[in-house]
Amino acid sequence: MAFFLARRLLYLVPVxxxxxxxxxxxxxxxxxxxxxxxxxxQATPENLAALRKDMGLDQPLWQRYFTWLGHMLQxxxxxxxxxxxxxxxxxxxxxxxxxxxxxxxxxxxLAFGVPVAIICAARSGGPFDRFMTGSAFALxxxxxxxxxxxxxxxxxxxxxxxxxxxxxxxxxxxxxNLRFMVLPAMTLALAEWPGIMRILRSDMIATLxxxxxxxxxxxxxxxxxxxxxxxxxPSSLTLVTITGxxxxxxxxxxxxxxxxxxxxxxxxxxxxxxxxxxxxxLQGVVLLVAAGFVIMNFIVDLLYAVLDPRIRxxxx
Amino acid sequence: xxxxxxxxxxxxxxxxxxxxxxLGILFWAAIVWMIFAFAVAIFATLLPIPDPAAMxxxxxxxxxxxxxxxxxxxxxxxxxxxxxxxxxxxxxxGLCAPMIGLxxxxxxxxxxxxxxxxxxxxxxxxxxxxxxxxxxxxxxxxIAFVGQSILNLTxxxxxxxxxxxxxxxxATTLTLxxxxxxxxxxxxxxxHARILLRELLPNVILPLLAFFLLGVAVTIVVEGSLSFxxxxxxxxxxxxxxxxxxxxxxxxxxxxxxFLPAIAMFLTVLxxxxxxxxxxxxxxxxxxxx
Amino acid sequence: MTDKALLxxxxxxxxxxxxxxxxxxxxxxxxxxxxxxxxxxxxxxxxGKTMLSRAILQLLPKKAKLTGRVMFDGQDLVSLDxxxxxxxxxxxxxxxxxxxxxSLNPVLTIGTQLVETLxxxxxxxxxxxxxxxVxxxxxxxxxxxxxxxxxxxxxxSGGMRQRxxxxxxxxxxxxxxxxxxxxxxxxxxxxxxILDLLAREQRRRxxxxxxxxxxxxxxxxxxxxxxxxxxxxxxxxxxxxxxxKNMRMPYTEALLAAIPxxxxxxxxxxxxxxxxPPDPTRPLxxxxxSPRCRYAVARCHAEKPExxxxxxxxHQYACFHPxxxxxxxxx
Numbered sequence: 001m002a003f004f005l006a007r008r009l010l011y012l013v014p015v016x017x018x019x020x021x022x023x024x025x026x027x028x029x030x031x032x033x034x035x036x037x038x039x040x041x042q043a044t045p046e047n048l049a050a051l052r053k054d055m056g057l058d059q060p061l062w063q064r065y066f067t068w069l070g071h072m073l074q075x076x077x078x079x080x081x082x083x084x085x086x087x088x089x090x091x092x093x094x095x096x097x098x099x100x101x102x103x104x105x106x107x108x109x110l111a112f113g114v115p116v117a118i119i120c121a122a123r124s125g126g127p128f129d130r131f132m133t134g135s136a137f138a139l140x141x142x143x144x145x146x147x148x149x150x151x152x153x154x155x156x157x158x159x160x161x162x163x164x165x166x167x168x169x170x171x172x173x174x175x176x177n178l179r180f181m182v183l184p185a186m187t188l189a190l191a192e193w194p195g196i197m198r199i200l201r202s203d204m205i206a207t208l209x210x211x212x213x214x215x216x217x218x219x220x221x222x223x224x225x226x227x228x229x230x231x232x233x234p235s236s237l238t239l240v241t242i243t244g245x246x247x248x249x250x251x252x253x254x255x256x257x258x259x260x261x262x263x264x265x266x267x268x269x270x271x272x273x274x275x276x277x278x279x280x281x282l283q284g285v286v287l288l289v290a291a292g293f294v295i296m297n298f299i300v301d302l303l304y305a306v307l308d309p310r311i312r313x314x315x316x
Numbered sequence: 317x318x319x320x321x322x323x324x325x326x327x328x329x330x331x332x333x334x335x336x337x338x339l340g341i342l343f344w345a346a347i348v349w350m351i352f353a354f355a356v357a358i359f360a361t362l363l364p365i366p367d368p369a370a371m372x373x374x375x376x377x378x379x380x381x382x383x384x385x386x387x388x389x390x391x392x393x394x395x396x397x398x399x400x401x402x403x404x405x406x407x408x409x410g411l412c413a414p415m416i417g418l419x420x421x422x423x424x425x426x427x428x429x430x431x432x433x434x435x436x437x438x439x440x441x442x443x444x445x446x447x448x449x450x451x452x453x454x455x456x457x458x459i460a461f462v463g464q465s466i467l468n469l470t471x472x473x474x475x476x477x478x479x480x481x482x483x484x485x486x487a488t489t490l491t492l493x494x495x496x497x498x499x500x501x502x503x504x505x506x507x508h509a510r511i512l513l514r515e516l517l518p519n520v521i522l523p524l525l526a527f528f529l530l531g532v533a534v535t536i537v538v539e540g541s542l543s544f545x546x547x548x549x550x551x552x553x554x555x556x557x558x559x560x561x562x563x564x565x566x567x568x569x570x571x572x573x574x575f576l577p578a579i580a581m582f583l584t585v586l587x588x589x590x591x592x593x594x595x596x597x598x599x600x601x602x603x604x605x606x
Numbered sequence: 607m608t609d610k611a612l613l614x615x616x617x618x619x620x621x622x623x624x625x626x627x628x629x630x631x632x633x634x635x636x637x638x639x640x641x642x643x644x645x646x647x648x649x650x651x652x653x654g655k656t657m658l659s660r661a662i663l664q665l666l667p668k669k670a671k672l673t674g675r676v677m678f679d680g681q682d683l684v685s686l687d688x689x690x691x692x693x694x695x696x697x698x699x700x701x702x703x704x705x706x707x708x709s710l711n712p713v714l715t716i717g718t719q720l721v722e723t724l725x726x727x728x729x730x731x732x733x734x735x736x737x738x739x740v741x742x743x744x745x746x747x748x749x750x751x752x753x754x755x756x757x758x759x760x761x762x763s764g765g766m767r768q769r770x771x772x773x774x775x776x777x778x779x780x781x782x783x784x785x786x787x788x789x790x791x792x793x794x795x796x797x798x799x800i801l802d803l804l805a806r807e808q809r810r811r812x813x814x815x816x817x818x819x820x821x822x823x824x825x826x827x828x829x830x831x832x833x834x835x836x837x838x839x840x841x842x843x844x845x846x847x848x849x850x851k852n853m854r855m856p857y858t859e860a861l862l863a864a865i866p867x868x869x870x871x872x873x874x875x876x877x878x879x880x881x882x883p884p885d886p887t888r889p890l891x892x893x894x895x896s897p898r899c900r901y902a903v904a905r906c907h908a909e910k911p912e913x914x915x916x917x918x919x920x921h922q923y924a925c926f927h928p929x930x931x932x933x934x935x936x937x
Contacts, residue, residue: 018445023457137593141586143537145544145557146578149564153574157567211708218663219723219774220696229722233713252452256541270453271545274460286457290449309713309758 005302012298016291020072023287024065072287078280087284090269098265100170101257102250104181105188106243112189113196114239118227120197121204133201136194144253148187148260155183165262184261188253192246199242203235210234237304244300248293343594346587353584357403365397369552377570389559389573390566398559399580405555406581409470409539414531416474417481422524424478425485430493430512440486443479451476455538456547464550469542473535484527488520522599529592533585540581556581611638611677612814613662613782618674620657620666627887631657633838634674639782639831642812644805646825646846648861649835652883655818658835659786662816663701664691679781697727700780702804704787706767710759716743716770717755720777727778742773746803765796769803776807782814789824801828822858823865826850831920834858837884837894840913844921854916854928856899893926901927 071078078087120129142150156164162183170177207213208231216230255267262268266285273281356363366384372392380387386395424443428436458472492498493516501511542548543557551558556577563574620632632654639645649655660666662676664683676683679698683691703709711719720739724730730738736755743751746769759767768788775783785804789797805828808815817825825832825846832849834842834857842855853859860879881898884890892907893899899906905926913922 015445019449022445022449137589138586141533141589142582143540143585145541145560146582149560149567149574149578152564153567153571157571211703211705212711214665215701215703215709215771216711217665218695218701219726220692220694221722221726222692225722225726230711230714234711248447248450251450255452255456256545259545270456271547274456274547282457282460286449286453289453293450309760 008298008301012294015294019290019294020069020287021065023283023290024068078284087281087288090281091266091285091288094264094266094269096169097167097263098254098258098267100177101181101184101188101263101265102254104185105192105254106246106250108185108189109192109196110243113193114200117197117200117204118232120201121208121231122223122227124201124205129201132197136197139190139194142190144187144191144256145260147190148183148257151183151187151190152260167263180261180263184257184263187257187260188250191253192250195246196239196242200235200239203238204231207231207235240300240303244297247296247300251289251293342590346590349583349587350591353403353407353580353587356400357407360397360400360404363397363400365400366394368393368397368401368554370394377566377573386576387570387572390562395573395576398554399556399577402554402556402559402577403580403584405466405549405553406536406539406557406584409466409473409549409555410532410536413470413473413535413539414477414481414528416471417477417531418524418528420474421478421481422485422520425482425487426489426512426516426520428482429486429489430508430516436486439482443482446476447479452538452541455542459542459547464547466549466553469539469548473538477531477535481524481527481531485520485524488523489516492516492519523596526592526595526599529588529595531592533588533592536581536585536588612641612643612679613637613639613816614675614677615658615662616675616677618658618661618672618676620654620661621671622657622667623669623671624887629886630838630889631670631886632661633889635835635838635840637833637840637843639814639816641781641814642808643831644808644815644817644829646829646832647816647818647835648820648822648825648832650820650883652886653835654838655835656786657838659701659784659816659818662784663695663699693727696723696780697778698781700775700778700783702768702771702775702783702785702788705791706764706771707759707791709771710767712759715756715758716762720755720770720774723774723777738777739773742777743770745807746770746773746776747799748773764792765800768792768796768800772800772803772807776811779811780813782816783808784816784818786818787820788817790819797824804828821865822861834861837889838886839894839924841895841925842923843913844916844923848916848918848921852917852921854921854923855895855925856901856927856929857895859929860898893924899927901929903927 075088076086116132120132123129139147152164155162163180164183167180168176213226213230216226221230251267254265255270257263258265258267259271266289269281270285270289272278273285370393372388374392375384375388376390376392378384378388378392384394384396386399389395389398424439428439455472455476459468462468462472498511498515501515506514539548539555540557540560543555544561546558546561548557549555554562559577560574560581563571563577566573615635615637618632618635619630622629622631635654635658637645637647647655647658657666657670661672662678662683664676664686666672672684674684678694681690681694683694686694710716717736717739720742721732721735724735724738725732728735739755740751743754748754748766748769754762754770759770762770768791772788783804788804789800792800801824804815804817807813817829819825822832827846829846832844832846833840834849834855836857842849842853842858844852849858850862853862857879860877863877864879866874866876879898884894884897890896890907892905892909893902893911896902896906903926909926911924911926913924915922916928
């Protein structure tokens with residue numbers, strides 16, 4: 001197990017380095033003069049030169065990269081030119097919101113998707129199965145922002161049960177916080193649920209054909225035990241993989257949902273940074289999100305090994 | 317929100333082709349809609365519809381009528397013609413971006429699957445790095461730096477699709493290179509180029525096309541989402557996404573302004589998904605359907 | 607032979623709808639097994655023996671259609687309700703499948719797979735079930751049984767895995783054990799050990815057993831009665847010794863000849879049966895074996911032979927042109 005962990009960690013490092021390189025290149029190699037953008041109409045040749053020197057823009061590219069990298073490893077991701085906040089401060093404020101949203105959405109998608117998938121697999125071909133599979137397929141063609149509009153229309157405009165926008169931190173008012181989070185989380189969950197359900201259902205149908213299920217039946221075990229222990233456990237591997245792959249989509253979806261529902265999360269921070277051309281924030285956030293994403297995938301890999309003993313022992 | 321990340325894990329467990337019901341009524345309905353959408357978009361300028369940019373402040377948010385079949389929007393512009401011109405943009409980006417993925421990704425996949433070795437591993441590794449980014453973040457970051465335009469949007473969306481197409485092409489090539497017809501060609505002394513072009517390419521193209529259709533669906537969704545946020549197609553050009561965003565303002569008084577483009581987008585994406593999914597089930601070489 | 611049989615398969619037919627037409631996997635098979643008796647069911651791949659075992663266990667695929675009765679311990683399994691059937695399975699009726707690598711769940715420990723059966727049927731608590739599991743593993747000849755409880759199937763060798771499968775099958779003291787090709791997936795050196803284990807446990811527990819195999823050599827000396835199947839039907843049935851001494855069906859003779867013998871000269875050509883079994887979706891008008899039979903006459907191709915008695919009522923065969931000479935008992 002330790003060997004497995006070490007190998008995975010070793011793979012992680014070059015990927016992170018590559019990610020940092022890519023982020024840095026986007027910022028530095030694309031057209032547009034950073035100093036000019038910042039100073040805009042206050043730009044004079046002296047100001048520009050001074051700012052460039054101050055920001056280190058006059059140094060060669062590779063030197064700037066290492067300076068940047070050095071700062072980052074010390075925890076200095078830069079300071080926004082607009083708000084004066086450091087990137088880390090901004091992130092610390094926004095991260096909990098995004099994480100809460102993604103967590104609620106993922107839990108919702110799993111809580112709905114897993115039981116449905118199991119029932120569909122157990123009664124595959126039946127009316128419930130066909131209805132659910134059809135719905136899942138149709139939902140896959142509904143973009144996140146569309147479901148958001150639909151849900152807002154239904155619950156906020158027509159029924160007036162839930163608010164369309166707004167946010168209050170959990171620590172201040174837990175109930176209020178959840179009230180604001182319901183629609184956004186539901187929107188995201190609707191986007192995640194079909195993928196989970198289809199994959200798990202498909203995998204379970206395949207698993208249910210296996211010999212060991214036939215033996216489990218021949219042993220006289222209850223259908224519940226066969227479904228939830230014998231069939232679900234091997235199929236859960238694919239579920240974990242899919243959840244891992246989904247995280248990228250989840251982050252993207254969270255971005256849209258935060259913007260639509262005006263939640264003060266990382267997504268909105270990013271969109272705001274783009275609209276106001278706040279490049280420092282942009283660079284820092286992109287890097288941290290990408291790095292976080294890579295690490296999440298790493299954790300998913302670990303989970304995989306925990307669930308499938310064959311991988312742990314080097315078989316598979 | 318969906319992005320071109322259809323991983324091999326999903327492919328491996330996708331449902332086998334339903335033997336009896338391959339091309340059912342839904343499939344043909346989807347084809348009909350696709351043709352309809354294309355026809356309308358291509359011949360938009362020839363259709364007897366009002367100018368989509370012509371505003372009429374006296375008839376804002378007008379209901380359905382003889383002069384305006386689908387009513388008018390918040391600035392008095394004809395909704396039907398806006399839908400049609402929106403289709404042009406969405407379909408344009410939706411088709412061109414995956415083209416990039418198909419050609420570049422397909423070529424890379426074919427080469428890396430056939431030659432294997434270090435070059436193959438390197439390409440796969442490079443793609444993995446690209447995939448290490450949450451896609452939407454990357455799109456936004458690049459657009460922020462290069463600026464909004466239809467060309468930039470199409471280009472970046474296309475590039476983002478390359479890893480996915482590459483994986484499909486590579487997987488198919490790997491499966492097929494072990495089949496007898498390739499080994500036979502090698503035994504007959506065929507050159508690499510000949511094997512790649514004559515034997516492998518025609519067989520790899522089919523699953524790639526199926527994937528392409530799915531890619532179109534995804535691209536329309538991504539473009540729509542970006543335009544909805546105001547970060548996609550730049551104004552004054554409008555695509556379905558920006559129309560939906562505008563419609564959001566009037567959800568309480570005229571919800572149709574949001575829902576009409578929403579339905580159009582949904583039907584189009586659904587059609588591409590249906591056709592692409594059916595084609596994928598039919599052409600997956602691992603299931604021996606070829 | 608009319609003492610109350612434990613298992614009585616009566617006129618069972620199993621039909622499977624396939625795209626190419628109806629497949630009759632089991633064609634009016636009747637068998638009986640008495641308590642404590644061993645029945646061997648022998649036949650090539652595809653003769654319907656596995657389908658028969660699934661039919662007995664009521665574990666046929668969803669699309670299969672079954673007619674006939676399967677009387678087990680006085681109850682007709684075909685018409686039994688699901689819950690009662692579930693309680694019988696694993697308890698009174700147990701099965702060992704061919705390949706223990708696929709019949710044991712790869713992601714559950716050996717202990718879990720043993721304990722769950724005990725807990726389900728005997729309602730033991732965890733500690734008692736664990737203790738019993740260790741005893742069972744020791745009884746089937748697995749060294750270091752306590753450690754095995756936390757191991758996974760892939761950590762054991764093929765022979766060990768099959769012993770575990772046998773332990774699971776025996777755990778609730780079944781009245782009937784069905785062993786479907788129990789040694790086919792194992793090394794030749796292990797095969798005899800496993801078969802001996804089964805025979806020993808059977809004697810000890812006075813359990814009825816059905817051994818399904820394609821190898822006549824497996825049933826020699828280990829069964830009381832043998833039924834030979836071909837193309838979904840029982841073509842010969844007899845007490846084991848009688849079968850080997852007075853076999854009637856040419857197919858049985860051919861099967862016997864195909865077994866390699868220790869005392870034959872080196873490089874002796876094994877007489878394989880030429881041809882292939884008939885396509886089950888296209889049943890023949892006459893005897894199913896006639897295309898490959900070297901004794902076939904015109905009548906064999908035209909009519910289907912029914913089971914008729916040989917020298918004793920216990921020995922039956924279905925052939926118009928049976929062989930009369932006795933065969934040699936295999937080594």
